[in-house]
Amino acid sequence: MSDIMVLKNVKKTYKEMTAVNDLSLNIKKGEVFALLGANGAGKTTTIKMILGLAKASSGDIEIESGAKIGYSPETPYFPEYLTGMEVMKYYAGIEGDKSKKDTAYLKGLLELTGLSDNKIKVKNYSKGMIQRLALAQALISDPDILILDEPTAGLDALGRKHNLELLKRLKEEGKTVIINSHILHDIEAVCDRGVIMKKGKVIDTWTKGESEERLEDKFVRLVGEE
Amino acid sequence: MEIVVNVIREKIRKKMLYVTMALGIIVVAVFSTDMGSLTIGGKSIKDYHVLLPILINVLNFLNGAIALAISCSTIPQEYERRTSHLIWSRGISQSRYHMCLAAGNIVVSWISGIILYATLGVFAVVNGYSNILGRIAMATVFMMIYSACICMLTSALSIRIPTLFTGTIMVIILVFGALRDALKLLTATLTGVGGAVIKRAVMLIPDLAGISNQAGNLVQEKPLNIHVIIMAFLVIWVAGLLVMILRREEA
Numbered sequence: 001m002s003d004i005m006v007l008k009n010v011k012k013t014y015k016e017m018t019a020v021n022d023l024s025l026n027i028k029k030g031e032v033f034a035l036l037g038a039n040g041a042g043k044t045t046t047i048k049m050i051l052g053l054a055k056a057s058s059g060d061i062e063i064e065s066g067a068k069i070g071y072s073p074e075t076p077y078f079p080e081y082l083t084g085m086e087v088m089k090y091y092a093g094i095e096g097d098k099s100k101k102d103t104a105y106l107k108g109l110l111e112l113t114g115l116s117d118n119k120i121k122v123k124n125y126s127k128g129m130i131q132r133l134a135l136a137q138a139l140i141s142d143p144d145i146l147i148l149d150e151p152t153a154g155l156d157a158l159g160r161k162h163n164l165e166l167l168k169r170l171k172e173e174g175k176t177v178i179i180n181s182h183i184l185h186d187i188e189a190v191c192d193r194g195v196i197m198k199k200g201k202v203i204d205t206w207t208k209g210e211s212e213e214r215l216e217d218k219f220v221r222l223v224g225e226e
Numbered sequence: 227m228e229i230v231v232n233v234i235r236e237k238i239r240k241k242m243l244y245v246t247m248a249l250g251i252i253v254v255a256v257f258s259t260d261m262g263s264l265t266i267g268g269k270s271i272k273d274y275h276v277l278l279p280i281l282i283n284v285l286n287f288l289n290g291a292i293a294l295a296i297s298c299s300t301i302p303q304e305y306e307r308r309t310s311h312l313i314w315s316r317g318i319s320q321s322r323y324h325m326c327l328a329a330g331n332i333v334v335s336w337i338s339g340i341i342l343y344a345t346l347g348v349f350a351v352v353n354g355y356s357n358i359l360g361r362i363a364m365a366t367v368f369m370m371i372y373s374a375c376i377c378m379l380t381s382a383l384s385i386r387i388p389t390l391f392t393g394t395i396m397v398i399i400l401v402f403g404a405l406r407d408a409l410k411l412l413t414a415t416l417t418g419v420g421g422a423v424i425k426r427a428v429m430l431i432p433d434l435a436g437i438s439n440q441a442g443n444l445v446q447e448k449p450l451n452i453h454v455i456i457m458a459f460l461v462i463w464v465a466g467l468l469v470m471i472l473r474r475e476e477a
Contacts, residue, residue, distance in 0.1 A: 051316060071311070081235070082235075094229065
């Protein structure tokens with residue numbers, strides 16, 4: 001599998017604080033890749049730099065030419081006076097691709113994530129429904145790379161199961177998925193590979209089935225060490 | 227375009243324009259009753275022709291305050307809510323994003339201004355002054371220029387400055403603008419380097435009240451000040467450039 005994204009010696013500093021330090025990653029096309037680490041490890045900053053939401057202080061981020069990226073944030077905010085379909089139409093309109101504005105297409109995406117095209121406004125959505133909507137809008141452009149920040153946070157058991165199955169399906173469709181999650185069971189269930197970060201640095205890598213040690217144990221062992 | 231439409235939709239669905247309409251009705255109603263009559267030399271003036279320019283300035287002031295309130299918060303709120311993440315990540319440039327938000331503010335302020343002026347028109351007809359409707363309609367153009375200046379300046383400032391400071395700076399600009407002629411007189415006596423700097427600073431304050439006054443001049447069939455009008459377009463252009471140029475470090 002060829003690399004769809006390469007990060008070379010990426011560094012991000014905020015005044016005195018180094019959020020990401022000399023990070024190098026190769027993400028292969030079609031894999032589900034996990035960014036793991038405790039709070040403040042630099043995962044979200046890494047995602048922000050990949051998405052262009054923050055500029056790297058140094059280093060390079062190379063993304064395959066023409067690859068489209070979909071992003072589902074950890075704490076999504078959608079205008080509360082809109083319905084789910086209106087949110088989808090809004091972001092589809094921003095994407096500018098006319099074929100993606102089609103109501104049937106957008107309705108399909110809502111249903112794919114477990115939502116329906118009803119008249120319920122976002123202000124009446126539960127946290128789980130907002131998370132699903134975040135995932136649905138990330139799929140509008142039919143992205144090659146999907147970046148999901150805590151995609152199962154706030155979901156009940158059924159919602160989590162649904163989203164994990166959806167992620168497996170997206171992987172089967174050949175999409176590359178980058179996940180930032182604290183729920184290590186979910187990571188083990190859907191991810192192929194990942195890195196464990198601490199204080200902005202990669203301290204270890206993880207590959208599915210490479211060892212008998214459970215990811216959770218490995219994470220606690222590595223991240224818990226001082 | 228979707229971003230512009232969304233700004234307008236947000237203000238409409240949050241019932242902001244209903245508040246504007248209510249304000250307009252209250253102001254015009256007050257001026258149409260004994261409560262709002264002016265007394266000059268002990269003589270009560272209720273003639274709409276005399277009250278009209280005053281009323282127009284009051285409505286422009288109200289609309290200016292609405293334009294300021296809308297524009298102060300629109301851009302900062304996008305970043306606070308992190309709505310910006312889903313816009314930036316779709317490859318929309320900051321220049322385009324900020325300009326769309328500023329344009330949305332301008333359209334909302336125009337709609338609110340038109341509502342205020344429509345209220346005025348209704349009351350003019352009710353009071354038997356339907357002959358001035360044409361002039362009220364023409365005065366609307368100056369209201370639009372006035373609110374566009376405020377929206378564009380406020381939007382430009384709000385990109386990098388916290389909402390409270392943006393509001394304070396804009397209020398200072400508006401107050402100093404209204405007192406521009408008085409300040410010019412006051413500073414005329416100043417000498418030295420300090421005096422020269424203060425004089426230049428006064429010259430740089432945009433005469434936003436002057437633009438609003440042109441609407442009053444129009445309804446009274448007084449000559450318009452072309453310099454003030456040109457200055458207004460210059461303010462919109464410079465502020466528009468700032469909206470395009472000023473950037474945030476992060477979404």
